[in-house]
Amino acid sequence: MTRQPISFFIHHQGRGHANRAMAIIRELPAERPVTVLCARPELFDGFDRPIDLVALPNMIGAPVPAPGLFAQPTPEVMHCVPLGVEKTRSTMRAIIDHLDDVDPALFVVDVSAEIAMLARIASVPAISLRMHGDRTDPGHLGAYQASVGLLAPFDRTLEQDDTPDWVQAATCYTGGLCTTLDAIPTxxxxxxxxxxxxxxxxxxxxxxxxxxxxxxxxxxxxxxxxxxxxxxxxxxxxxxxxxxxxxxxxxxxxxxxxxxxxxxxxxxxxxxxxxxxxxxxxxxxxxxxxxxxxxxxxxxxxxxxxxxxxxxxxxxxxxxxxxxxxxxxxxxxxxxxxxxxALYDADAARNAAAYLEAMAVDLWAGSTRPAATSPASDAPPLMAVVS
Incomplete structure (x- = not known):
């Protein structure tokens, strides 16, 4: 039986999210199909592991079309949900269409509280990446509750004291993940x-x-x-x-x-x-x-x-x-x-991939749904951009 894909939503600010995703994806089993959704697909140019790449609209900073819409308050359970923005609507549609088309075993969200909650509304199991900061607000906690698991790309000792116990219990701490692989000279x-x-x-x-x-x-x-x-x-x-x-x-x-x-x-x-x-x-x-x-x-x-x-x-x-x-x-x-x-772990990307693979298998154990077809193992890398 072929394996269902694991899909990744990757924030396009800087290069860190994309580099981290590539480090983790590289460690997933070769037979596990992977799709990546990102507003800057060029961040994955030259990636040496077969993936499908979905280009999302860049909705960050898109203008709100009317003062009355701009004046509407943001719900405290969300962080950035301006009204009337066509690119936001197009982004959500592209994500839902993708999830519906590929029926992924897991949707890894790095990072967006709203998209993690969207995945739950769409009945797709999501893993949220965790970052440091003041994140005990309703938006973050709601996203964590909506996720089937949490992934922290840092050592357990770096955890903040104010992080709720239930968030820590739901978190896989990979150890310090560094995407640089260059040899270390004296x-x-x-x-x-x-x-x-x-x-x-x-x-x-x-x-x-x-x-x-x-x-x-x-x-x-x-x-x-x-x-x-x-x-x-x-x-x-x-x-x-x-x-x-x-x-x-x-x-x-x-x-x-x-x-x-x-x-x-x-x-x-x-x-x-x-x-x-x-x-x-x-x-x-x-x-x-x-x-x-x-x-x-x-x-x-x-x-x-x-x-x-x-x-x-x-x-x-x-x-x-x-x-x-x-x-x-x-x-x-x-x-x-x-x-x-002590905060760096050479196996951090491998630890993250093992966690995701185990979740993708365990969550669907006993499922009777038909499996999606996966590309042949000897197929060339897929970098098909879908707009």
Whole structure:
């Protein structure tokens, strides 16, 4: 008997959700068909595992057509449900049509409280991905209740104290999931490869693509405060227009081989994005966590947990003076590296896939419904975009 598909809804903000999905999907059994629904299907270009790819309309930020509709309050059990938006209606229709067409064994939602609830209304078992943050509101709790299970791509010790017991009991904690697979060099080998001084103090500032970028002005203060160190900034920064550049502060933009730069660093300063945290933990470098603004205080709450575990020094605000920087770096170097390293699990993607596969089998045990046909195991990868 062929297996029913597992479908994934993947949020298109940044690359993290898509990269995580690909890491998990790669570990699913080859005979398990997979479909992915996403508003940016190009995020999956070149993916080396056969999938069907469904392109969704991009409804985020679509305009509301009338002031009277815009004035309607949002129900507290939902988060973002503007009225009269055609793209929202088209998105919901595309999802329902897909679920009806393929009759999936499981619908994995990463992330949307509304779509998890939509799946339950459509009589489809959903797994919701969990993220940190203030998520005890009716919308999140309703989505968790509507799901048949919850998946947390982080270690159990990173769980927040205010998470309800029933949410924790329903959660599969995969261990820290890092989507980067590059080999980890020694500090000396990394510096030699990158052409960096083997003895100079090097601070790597790692920014991401999910927000507006790290503010550049505080980094100029850091470069002045610790002038003997080389400050390397990877990724986008946000400038206000009054900054002065310094010779020991270099903006490298997007680079390949981020692992090499982390390995070369004496201290890494980075946000609290899921993959970022586990990328640093995987390499094992002193970590200053500078949370970026996110909905529901996601990164702030995660940074608080990292700080409480002694896995990172939380930067509650970017210093506006020179004096704090040296003590911040020294505090990070004084941390026990084992606390951060313990948060990474090389088997996290495999653990997630095993959980999803088991749920897809167990939920339907004894079912008499006809099975859908799956593509032949030797078929070429399917990247058919359905609009």
């Amino acid at each position: 500090r000396e080998a990394a510096r030699a490869k990158l052409g960096l001084d083997p003895t100079q103090e090097i601070i790597v500032v790692l920014t991401g693509g999910g927000g507006a970028g790290t503010p550049y002005a505080p980094l100029t203060m850091a470069a002045r405060a610790v002038p003997d160190a080389l400050w390397l900034v990877l990724g986008p920064t946000h400038r206000e227009g009054h900054e002065t550049d310094f010779g020991n502060l270099r903006e490298l933009g997007w680079v390949s081989g981020v692992t090499d730069y982390i390995a070369a660093a004496d201290v890494v300063i980075a946000s609290a994005g899921d993959n970022t945290v586990h990328e640093i933990a995987r390499v094992g470098r002193p970590y200053v966590c500078a949370p970026e603004w996110r909905y529901f205080s996601e990164q702030t709450r995660k940074a608080e947990r990292l700080d409480a575990l002694g896995a990172a020094v939380m930067l509650r605000e970017w210093p506006g003076a020179l004096a704090p920087w040296r003590s911040i770096l020294d505090a990070a170097k004084a941390l026990d590296p084992a606390a951060l390293a």
